[in-house]
Amino acid sequence: MSRLAFSKPSKLKRVGSILPALFIAAIYMLLPTFGLRGFWLDVLTRVNIFLLITLSLDLYSGTTFYLNLGVPFTVGCAAYSLALLNRYLGVPVEYAILPSAAISLVLSLVIFLPSLRVRGAYFSIMSLLLPIVMAGIVTSQPFSLYLGGEGGITYSPLFFSYARGLPVKERAFFLQSTYFYISSIAAIIAFIVSYKVAYSDFGFMMRSVGQDELLAEASGVNTVRVKLVGFLISSSLASFAGSIYAAMRPPVTVDVFIPANTLVPPLTAVILGGMGTIVGPTIANYFILLVYEALWDVIGRWRVVLYMCLLIVLVLLRPQGIVYYLYTKLKRLVSSKIAELTAGV
Amino acid sequence: MEELKYILIFGSFHSLTYLVFSLGFSLVFGVARLPNLTYGALYVLTGYSTYVFLNYLNTPLYLAVPVSILLTAAISLAIGESVIKPAIKFPVSVFITTVAVAYIFEELFSIQMGLKPVTLPLYPGTTSILGIPVSNHWLLITAVCLAMTLALLAFLYKTSTGKAIRAVAESWEESMRLGINPLRVLRATFLISGVYAALTGILLAPLKALTPTAGWSPLFAAFAIVVMGGIGNILGTVVASLVYGFIEQSMVYVLGGGIARVAPLILILLILVFRPHGLFGRGE
Numbered sequence: 001m002s003r004l005a006f007s008k009p010s011k012l013k014r015v016g017s018i019l020p021a022l023f024i025a026a027i028y029m030l031l032p033t034f035g036l037r038g039f040w041l042d043v044l045t046r047v048n049i050f051l052l053i054t055l056s057l058d059l060y061s062g063t064t065f066y067l068n069l070g071v072p073f074t075v076g077c078a079a080y081s082l083a084l085l086n087r088y089l090g091v092p093v094e095y096a097i098l099p100s101a102a103i104s105l106v107l108s109l110v111i112f113l114p115s116l117r118v119r120g121a122y123f124s125i126m127s128l129l130l131p132i133v134m135a136g137i138v139t140s141q142p143f144s145l146y147l148g149g150e151g152g153i154t155y156s157p158l159f160f161s162y163a164r165g166l167p168v169k170e171r172a173f174f175l176q177s178t179y180f181y182i183s184s185i186a187a188i189i190a191f192i193v194s195y196k197v198a199y200s201d202f203g204f205m206m207r208s209v210g211q212d213e214l215l216a217e218a219s220g221v222n223t224v225r226v227k228l229v230g231f232l233i234s235s236s237l238a239s240f241a242g243s244i245y246a247a248m249r250p251p252v253t254v255d256v257f258i259p260a261n262t263l264v265p266p267l268t269a270v271i272l273g274g275m276g277t278i279v280g281p282t283i284a285n286y287f288i289l290l291v292y293e294a295l296w297d298v299i300g301r302w303r304v305v306l307y308m309c310l311l312i313v314l315v316l317l318r319p320q321g322i323v324y325y326l327y328t329k330l331k332r333l334v335s336s337k338i339a340e341l342t343a344g345v
Numbered sequence: 346m347e348e349l350k351y352i353l354i355f356g357s358f359h360s361l362t363y364l365v366f367s368l369g370f371s372l373v374f375g376v377a378r379l380p381n382l383t384y385g386a387l388y389v390l391t392g393y394s395t396y397v398f399l400n401y402l403n404t405p406l407y408l409a410v411p412v413s414i415l416l417t418a419a420i421s422l423a424i425g426e427s428v429i430k431p432a433i434k435f436p437v438s439v440f441i442t443t444v445a446v447a448y449i450f451e452e453l454f455s456i457q458m459g460l461k462p463v464t465l466p467l468y469p470g471t472t473s474i475l476g477i478p479v480s481n482h483w484l485l486i487t488a489v490c491l492a493m494t495l496a497l498l499a500f501l502y503k504t505s506t507g508k509a510i511r512a513v514a515e516s517w518e519e520s521m522r523l524g525i526n527p528l529r530v531l532r533a534t535f536l537i538s539g540v541y542a543a544l545t546g547i548l549l550a551p552l553k554a555l556t557p558t559a560g561w562s563p564l565f566a567a568f569a570i571v572v573m574g575g576i577g578n579i580l581g582t583v584v585a586s587l588v589y590g591f592i593e594q595s596m597v598y599v600l601g602g603g604i605a606r607v608a609p610l611i612l613i614l615l616i617l618v619f620r621p622h623g624l625f626g627r628g629e
Binding site for chain 1 (some may be wrong): 361379380382387428431432433436437440441442444445446448449453455456552558561562565568572591601602604607608613614617618621
């Protein structure tokens, strides 16, 4: 497949276009040194990790239009395998992150593989079914004895053994800021990876599957392979999100499988941001999740209802999203202003 | 031996309820070509609304039941008209909107009714079948379900609306050429499927406690059955619901209720691996 007919911008221009992003990322990473502490630093850490889930959803469902409602399954399996590795094999959390993400990835692949082979509603139904089945399994009799039941599984979080050696006063801040840095780096890497994939040749193959699968197949795209590899990349993001999140915040409970926690905000972010655009959902992710956190004190559980209503309205009235549209407008405005200014010089 | 009898009796009872529930589901699935993911929520909604009518508004049972059924049918129609029909050309949009509606209902139920299971009054008395005591409620369910199945068959094969539904399920374009308005047919299926979800909800609520998330497993069961039997294939649906009911009940009696939750998952996986076009499917 040939490259799309985009002319490649010059190297200088490309560096210029990522400078603002680098600047924002640097400021963002320095937030703890500027004095951000406590609850909102925790929230930002969580939002960073949720970016991985949002991007996972956007990268696969936003391009191929196969709605993956099973993100909580992948996230939850990673979280539970981390906890189980720690409890039954005694693997420290620090070393369990990679293996648990791998376990969850393999599990998701094995279960979703049959539904990736065929077209139609199977994939979405399977993905909707899995988290609900898992939530039932985790809390019901023979399994709940080993999986902790409603109370979940507790263990000592990431770097806790190191933090214990620190003075009492510094402990909490050390853990908080370390988690924030780790999650920010993970978010940045996830963004770069998804952006590269979504706008690569492979990304356009995924989009072709989303537009018309039969036509894509007739044009020589191996649709099953594209769906499989795309699912693999996107699920690895979700698995990592689950492992990192679980490593930072014990205990792991059935909550990870509940869509209101791990599906509703990312899905809303993807739709609000603009499906398949990566940049839009990334911006929307920070906005949507911060508002979601803040809404807890205002309307409690009604926030899920509110977000779902927003989702329905968006899907029906503006399925292409809002944030990406605004972003491109702003970008065009800024670049035309710059062009005006430089033309005068 | 005792267990075998239990499986035989309760397997057939469950199969019959699954049959009626999946018939309503397959109507919309057949015509719209998309699963209506709010179907499980409608099932729960009827149970809760009947409960509210009986316990908070002190409505007598003979009034509460028809009113809740009508209410559910109306809500089913409203959901279909507002979130399914406008997006019918974009499957991914329908998935998102219907799942969103289902989650909205789930949250509303758990906010308003709490997570504690509620039940409806049971039809009193027991009868002995093959030496096993069976609640008379199951016999009531059997009678109603058989009547519902026959009524649907008569409707689909004898009335003009029923014939139109079958025509649209066969081919959307072809039926338009014959002067059938598929969108009006779709409206009829929303209404009828609402009634079927409502009736099974009311009939099963006394036996299976009602919780906000109780609608999901019947929804998946219905999906598995409809896909296994072939969309729009009544005979296939009958066979598939028998298979499903017996498999599920055997799992309950042999392995325990906890593991039985994975029955629909296993079944869908098996269908996907071995017969993606259903037991009686003709392929694409």
